[in-house]
Amino acid sequence: MKIVFAGTPEFAAVALQALHEAGFEIALVLTQPDRPAGRGMQLQPSAVKQYALAHGMEVLQPLSLRTDSRDPVRAEQALAAHERLLNTPYEVMVVAAYGLILPVSTLDIKPCLNIHGSLLPRWRGAAPIHRAIEAGDTETGVTIMEMEEGLDTGPMLLTEKIAIGPHDTTGMVHDKLAALGGKMIVEALHKMKHGELDAVVQPAAGVNYAAKISKEEAALDFSLPAIELDRKIRAFNPFPGAHGAVNGVVVKLWGAEVVDGAGTPGQVLAADAHGIVVACGAGALRLTTLQKPGGKRLPAGEFIKGFALEGQTFV
Structure with missing residues (x-):
């Protein structure tokens, strides 16, 4: 079974690796153009590109797949990519966190399956x-879906759930779902090959x-409320990193737990080796891991040795 794979970040690279190791032939890999990253802002290839090149796969990096783009450079690259797809023998396109819109002209060439890190239709989008962690969801999962023109609206082919633990961060859940997505797309393609893949229309509710x-x-x-802030801290870890400011200094907050406490919102109620307790609109947060600009992530006990917080206020 020949595959065209479209994806960009680590989530997608895990799926590409799973497909490659399962023996599927990767005819072509689409990924976003190299982006500047790091302190030196040097151009860096995506995780998908790195894996593809390391395993001898052909890589294409168009700025867009929309041939109707008003930008002549993007339109030219999109047309070239479209011609390349038309001239590539493949049976299915697998898409995972690609980051570019697939126009109807692309979707119509061959079936397109998407690995989506959510239990559709609960969370459609980027x-x-x-958002699942921020909303307090207790479970999430992966949906393998058939792509259509709407945003994550296509029929569902496979779904599998995992629990979201009370201390799980986005980074932790991401890694679980990436591994699950890789396993499921291999299963989906085997079922597809044998005509055993059944499509279920997404419900309109939810x-x-x-x-x-x-x-x-x-x-x-x-x-x-403290419970909402705890969810945000976990949801924004590792990116973009939740933060508050103390005396004009932005402090990133990487770990916390909800505790009893009352006071003016933002007021530091206690600061010791066990954590920094901050009053919230309802309840309080014990901050356990913090980071000041240019510094390392530190446990609260170490952080307060170089940053006095007793009696201060987060804003």
Whole structure:
């Protein structure tokens, strides 16, 4: 079974590896163009590109797949990519966190299956893992779906659930779902090959949009209940990192737990080796892992040795 694979980050690279190790022939890999990253802002290849090149796979990195783009460079690259797909013998396209819109012209060439990190239709969109944790969901999972023009609206082919634990972060859940997605797409393609893959239309009820995470929303509002802030800290770990400011210094908050306490929202009620207790709109948070600008992530006991917080206020 020949496959065209489209994906960009680590979540997708795990699936590509699973397909490759399962013996599927990867005819072509689509991934986003290299992006500047790191302190030196050097161009860095995506996780998918790194895996593909390391295993001798052909890689294509168009800026867009929309041939009707008003940008002539994007339109030219999209047309070239479209021609390449038409001239590539393959049976199915597998898509995982690609990051570019697949137009109807692409979807119509061959069947397109998507690995989506959510139990559809609960969270459609770009950030289903973050939003599930932020909303307090107790479970999530992976849906293998057939792609159509709408955003994550296509028929569901396979679904598998996992629990979200009370201390799970986005990073932790991401890794579980990436491994699960790789396993499930291999299973789905085997079923597809033997005509055993049944499509189920998504229910109309229970749809939510998982909007892309912005850096601005990672600034915590301590007038919110502690339970909501705990979810945000876990949801924004590892990106973009929840934070508060003390005396004008932005402090990133990587770990916390809900505790009893009352006071003016943002007020530091206690600061010791066990944690930094901060009053919230309802209850309090014990901050356990913090980071100041240019510093390392530190447990609270170590952090307060170089950053006095007793009697201070987070804003």
